[in-house]
Amino acid sequence: MYVAIAGASGYTGLELLRILENYQGIKINQVTSRQYAGRALKDVFPVFNKSKNQNLVFSQELDFKSSDIYFLCLPHDASLEVAKQLYDNGKTVIDLSAAYRIKDSKIYPNYYNFEHKFEDLLSKAVYGLPEVYRESIKSAKLIANPGCYPTATILGLYPILKNNLIEENSIIIVNALSGISGAGRHLKEDFMYPEGYSNVYAYNLTKHRHTPEMEDVVKNITGKNISIRFTPHIIPISRGMLSTITVEVDISKKDLKDLYYQTYKDEYFIRLQERPSRIKEVIGTNFCDIYVDYDEKNKMAVITSAIDNLSKGASSQAVQNMNILLGKPENYCLQHLPLFP
């Protein structure tokens, strides 16, 4: 089984290479990178010294034939085209961009600045959140790997959504925190070490691309129009994400907790914690740590959901999806514990 990683020199591409290091039965036969074409992995990133892939050479262009599974770590508009061509070539595609995530294609011009010209393929793409869409993933040819904020948030809400406890036209309040790696490997003064140091701030308060993605999934699960009032923040760590969700639900604290334990009792990657979930405890893993509490005075559930934005929020979730596609145990190669401390 040959595997390609397109856009392999960005953070999610490198994270895939890290995770796949000990994956048996596949061979990574191409990695692409505009910036580093012609150079070996180890020479650009000495962190890969002693990796079995250390001598892989970044290529400029993606070969659409020589691999079986393609992980796309490309800009959204590039992914739109590449995924289509691969699909037409009969390849299996796991797309880490947003190009095929949102079923409502009208979102794209407004939020991503392009028309979605492959609506037919969009309708066939499966949203790669295994805890919600496992069955569809098994036979998918194009998996739209979810965004990081939607992964943390939807998993934090899923027991409530699945049981349809939120009323039509409600507003869910989501305040989320992301490590700076979420911004990708793009040079910008704000993300320089000295300027990120000790700094925390909200951004894109009234228009973030993950808002319609979350609302789309919520609608797909519940059939209802429910708004997400989403406020993302940057925090001064490299990796890690926390979504804090506040939502009106009419339920007892005990029933709410039972609902979560029941819904997730067979999910390896969902760890229900008995005190608020901590970012440190998921870094480098595919775990999503969830804590649920209930504010009886205000009749609101308060849920915190922690993931590693580059792992469960991107690359290890992509590997989880590949495991499902290949019929492997879902936690194959994904069972290690996080560093502590």
Add this chain to the structure above:
Amino acid sequence: MYVAIAGASGYTGLELLRILENYQGIKINQVTSRQYAGRALKDVFPVFNKSKNQNLVFSQELDFKSSDIYFLCLPHDASLEVAKQLYDNGKTVIDLSAAYRIKDSKIYPNYYNFEHKFEDLLSKAVYGLPEVYRESIKSAKLIANPGCYPTATILGLYPILKNNLIEENSIIIVNALSGISGAGRHLKEDFMYPEGYSNVYAYNLTKHRHTPEMEDVVKNITGKNISIRFTPHIIPISRGMLSTITVEVDISKKDLKDLYYQTYKDEYFIRLQERPSRIKEVIGTNFCDIYVDYDEKNKMAVITSAIDNLSKGASSQAVQNMNILLGKPENYCLQHLPLFP
């Protein structure tokens, strides 16, 4: 003018010593500390080497007579008693604890584990938030210096509260982030460097002492019963706090922004920023940086308010209060800019 700092070896006490270093016309004549009684400031804290107060010796007990102004950086229940005795001795007290902050005395047993036995004095205490209660502060004898979360949150909401734009029985959603210094100088594994490193988490989700303090002030300003749904989080920085407030208000974005600029046009310490406020830009200062935006789809104001939890959230606000008491310019000794980067 003689000044005492009770509990001077905690973070807020040390912060007072730092801020008052160049304050003219006062003399700090006593600093108390159980832990370090008998030792000189510089010997315990070499960071005070070359300070004019470096040879001040921590005393075990507070002398109720020899100073004119008393800053109390004591546990809440100790402050309750000490403030009363000082008040009865005719002294001026700036109390950094919560002992005299909440007018509704019934809150104390439930949230602070003591009965408030000095209700008469409680009613005379002035809540030391100058941007809201400046006039009363001028003649106060006992100032209840506000908590850090309430300072950031109330200042972030004040233009809306003052203009009574929130409906009775509404719920304001407040998600706030605090540097670890907010936990004080208490030894605990969670606050050790390795365990705090890369870690972020919510705490006290359904019962935090600052919730009733905020609700009490909101009620005092608006006359309405309005709930605060408050979720505080720990973030891995030493100092700094961000309060992100989401609240339904029926107003245009332009009017909302105008309201903030108008309300705060003469306030030196309120900096209205044109992009979301950043913790780094207030550290070590008395500034409160506020950004206000409006989500038209959900008809909600989203406000971010950043302070330094130990400064505007505690000690520099206490000095601002002293400036008002002494008839000094309100920003006396408080005009420096933060470090950047």
Add this chain to the structure above:
Amino acid sequence: MYVAIAGASGYTGLELLRILENYQGIKINQVTSRQYAGRALKDVFPVFNKSKNQNLVFSQELDFKSSDIYFLCLPHDASLEVAKQLYDNGKTVIDLSAAYRIKDSKIYPNYYNFEHKFEDLLSKAVYGLPEVYRESIKSAKLIANPGCYPTATILGLYPILKNNLIEENSIIIVNALSGISGAGRHLKEDFMYPEGYSNVYAYNLTKHRHTPEMEDVVKNITGKNISIRFTPHIIPISRGMLSTITVEVDISKKDLKDLYYQTYKDEYFIRLQERPSRIKEVIGTNFCDIYVDYDEKNKMAVITSAIDNLSKGASSQAVQNMNILLGKPENYCLQHLPLFP
């Protein structure tokens, strides 16, 4: 094969639990902890939620019979006794303390405040640095797992030492940097997050316990009296260590580099890097990243050697030693790559 971890609730004990999570063919059947006796691993450390060991209960006392291999993560003086008893019981011991590291027993009273009363056993203990003492480790019953600073430093110097390029009575200058986890899980103000934040400083400048350990190993390898002038520093990260070594050697830059590549050409865990080694690139792994350069003007080699103090500097090196003892591939369970970024 049954494995015990004594002192399992400290950082090196927890790190062993993390690393052994996926180790096949062993069963951890006892973990001891004074502080948490009677409580389950997961309840004290929720980071172990979903671990196969999550329900292991910390016991107060170590059972000297029921396990085959004992990892000791105990204070030095406790280890001295426990290792002796286990050895006498015929057990295999991997001791992470310093109790059996230094062949010159006269060092102990001066540096560790106890007489080494088991000199016979001390002489049988094998210093568990596989790249230097692999052959002896294979048949050892008591392995003295090296200190973190000695591991980084000796591996950084080994090609020079092995080839005896340093003159008798020379002084090697070692400046080293350690993340705060190196101080262990001990509550102290200096190691609180706010006080460790942005802080860097040297400590134990003229008397650090790792100095005689390093000098002892250097003498064992070279047969010469060579001094180590050792200055350790604390840096504000959780894990990671860098040893920067400056030493007079009369050699060309090319020959020096060749010597390193030649000496380490078959060592999986030694990664010779072509730019100065970086702490980030070894965290969570058993790698030791080494960079060697030569200052021709001053005729000095300058070497930087990076490890994770809790991994190659303690627990993963202990597992490497167990692999050797058990005849497993030396990198069994130790082949993953570090997180990047």
Add this chain to the structure above:
Amino acid sequence: MYVAIAGASGYTGLELLRILENYQGIKINQVTSRQYAGRALKDVFPVFNKSKNQNLVFSQELDFKSSDIYFLCLPHDASLEVAKQLYDNGKTVIDLSAAYRIKDSKIYPNYYNFEHKFEDLLSKAVYGLPEVYRESIKSAKLIANPGCYPTATILGLYPILKNNLIEENSIIIVNALSGISGAGRHLKEDFMYPEGYSNVYAYNLTKHRHTPEMEDVVKNITGKNISIRFTPHIIPISRGMLSTITVEVDISKKDLKDLYYQTYKDEYFIRLQERPSRIKEVIGTNFCDIYVDYDEKNKMAVITSAIDNLSKGASSQAVQNMNILLGKPENYCLQHLPLFP
């Protein structure tokens, strides 16, 4: 008195603006910046909101006439020319670049890639390290403000150098650590937050520009040829620098300490500490915290010297120099204490 800052949008320029905020008797009448020409200070850097200079507009070109004192925060080769022109115009220049620091002009082509074509002016320039060259600074027209590493290192060595305790042809070992702001405001992947996070490494091991600067000053003070074996490192903080110096000296520990206390007894900015100096305790100040110890076995002094690289290592030292020039108290505007914690 009119003051210009050339290159005001870099970190040292911004730091000058911060420090001069409350300086009486001067007016900053021009700030230049290629990148931000035409934009107001506050608009580019909202951290200057409420500064008295917030509406200063960055200009493209420096006006050589309209100011009295010019701080140059320019690239070295640009400074070479600009300082010359200003000097010829009779202006006072404080140059934060290296263009006029090294008396031995032959260093420039090799280390800075330009011929020093103004040797006459170079000979007139005064090295602006007040604790060493105070008298010459008083009447200087061109001050070459020292580099950060040389400031920390020379001040750490000065009592030994002044008393000529080091032998001809000795080698002083200097290992130094710098926060990432020392790299300036230049976009580079290595200095991005995620890649700098948890990272520490040496750089420029055998050729760093500050080596000849230090050797030049050492020669000027001692008259001897003494080598500096200098190894700088990057550490993951924004600001702060520590120089750890190891040098053979034949003296007793007591005499060594006395020498330091005697030499520096009247220096406000030198704080001799009784435990190793800590970076955190000098950040944002002009202090240089020094600790001196003696390794009797190896007959070596070990000295640690901590400064803020952007303050005493650049901009606040420049202000200290201006204070001397203007006949102000040397610590005017520089007397505040650092933040703690």
